[in-house]
Amino acid sequence: MAEGIADVIIVGVGGLGGILAKELSSAGLKVVGFERGPAPKQEDYAPRDSIRFLIRPEQLDWVRHEPTTTRRKSGDKTNVQYRTSPLNVLGGALLHWTGQSSRYMPGDFKLYSNEIASGNAERAKADLTGYDIIDWPLGYDDLEPYYEKFEWEFGVSGQAGANPFAGPRQRGFPLPPLRHSARMKLFTEACQKLGYHPYDTSAGIASAPYKPAAPFDTRIAERPACVYCGHCNFYGCHVHAKSASLYITIPVAFQTGNFELKTNTKVFRLNVDGSGQVNGVSYFDPDGTAHEQHARVVILSAFVFEHARLLLISKTGKGRFAKGLANSSGYVGRNIMAHGDVRAMGVFDDFIINGFIGPGSAAMRIDDFNGNNFDHSDLGFIRGGTIGTSGEGTPVTRLDVLPPGVPSWGKAFKEFYTRYYTRTMDLNMQPETLPHPDNRVDLDPRHRDRWGLPLPRVTFEFHQNEQRLQKYMAGVGERIMKATGASRVWTEAKGRPNRWAGGTRMGADAKNSVVNDQCQTHDIENLFIVGSSVFPTMAGYPPTATVAALSYRLAEFILKQKQWFK
């Protein structure tokens, strides 16, 4: 097959590539998947080893070969940064995600209409200078059936109807919520006291043994229930209770006989023919030898940074692709976003939390301060973010969680840490970041990777709306934490970039976006991009459920184009 023409090439067989591989190969298409990393064995990802996965992640084979460079703004010096997303391994970041599986709210898809055209931004006295806000070209209703498919194939635990701000759903969750922990109890009581609306986070972690039943894909193997070991965020799951393509969809793709996987390969160029279509990719095999693979359709599912890099690297000398593939708008790499996570912490003198137990996504959450669920009048910013409990982690990962005034070493540190390690609780806020064209990915002019390719250069900083929103969100977190009865409460109010999106945004207008509502590039009919890179705006939730839904929807669209595969 490799010598001939594949029906579809998938660049990046991570969480989403793994969904696409199953859907497309099951319909009889010949699919070739290129994965930068290896196919991991269970002992590679399942150890409950915090040094390996949290303290020294840059040593992981899946992380150390593909750093980016980073700077805050144009003109600054760049630093090389090793990142745990993307994860260069078969199954990708769905191996080590936290599991928070939130659908976006209907309003999250229409920021221009709901915030600007509606006059909301004006009432808020928000300063939106420099931002570049558009509506998504699709809405919640378009994605609803695919959210459902993800939840029922991957086994998401949750409670329908518990969140008054959620969009309508045709079907409940396949599994009930996860077991409640001490932090969930305290958070729930505090939010009820304050008049907010706490609900169980929907989680891609099985609360009971799970196997999809018809009408969903019954070829998917049964998975056991979560054992609450607490080694979840950044670890692979040692019992496979966490939802991951590696053991949910990818084995089914192999069973079809139509899926060929090339691990440890590096795609370094997308190739175009004279008619302006892509006809395949060029890649390095594990020995570094260059090859070509031809295909009728190419899908990129290789994460935000790599999407921009590949499109820019693949530019042709002149003509319509001189600025890079699918870049007639000049928007490739523009408007990248990341949540500016802020935290509120508390310690308890008279209550033991044991925050190392259970998955972080066994959490309570409120959306009273997400999206435009609250009155923004005169606040000086638009949008919001979800607020919930998070996992607290092993002792070696909590060394900096210290209230102001507690020293970070010496006798006083020891006294604090030995008393309060099991008595500390965090709230995590995920404030939305608005699209700003100065936040972008381009090709680093100096730094190259082991294949000699320019590293993606990430230029990113939070602008005025983010700064105000983050401060506000930290204040709400502080209020809730105080209501839990914590003896001491403090916050981290400066956002830390987390969960990347943008760079190849989706839009109705080819002049200011890269792909259309089907994740199809405006410029090249048989080139598709899927992942959070297509988000024109991000919501105050993690992207996973939404990117998974987009992947199922994309597979369906490609399978309808029967004329391409005759």
Added chain:
Amino acid sequence: MAKSKKLQVLTHEEGLILAAIADRIFPKTDTPGAVEIGAVNYIDVALAGDYAALAPLYSQGLRAINRYARSEFHKTFLQLTEAEKEAVLRACEAGALASFKPAAEFFETLRYHVLEGVFCEPQYGGNKDMTGWRLVDFPGQQFGYADAYIDKRVDLEPISVDYRKAEEK
């Protein structure tokens, strides 16, 4: 200093200075400190492997700390009182070792590594007998928890799993 295995990367002298520093970062009190818990061995093992690139920073940094002790107190670091040692380390933390530019960065690295040595999975050479975990009531690499342990101490005997040995089999 507790009886140590032979060091692989650090010299004997460096090992002694590092131990004296580790004991200020996480001191022995009525419970064991970083030295008893194996932080020096943890760092030496790490410098022989994943942290190899940091070995020069360690030898330069430890020398600079000793040099600063001599210039300020006319004694070697090991001869200082506990309060004097802490004063030297505070100077290092503040980046104020005149002869050593990356002093603040070195101190932050040291602090992390010493505490990693206290709380790491024991297969990495620190957290001897899971003493660090016992000190904070963390029961280690449990397979799972049948109880949510809401407002009660987890009374399980700590567990450690050496995955490298499991892989070698």
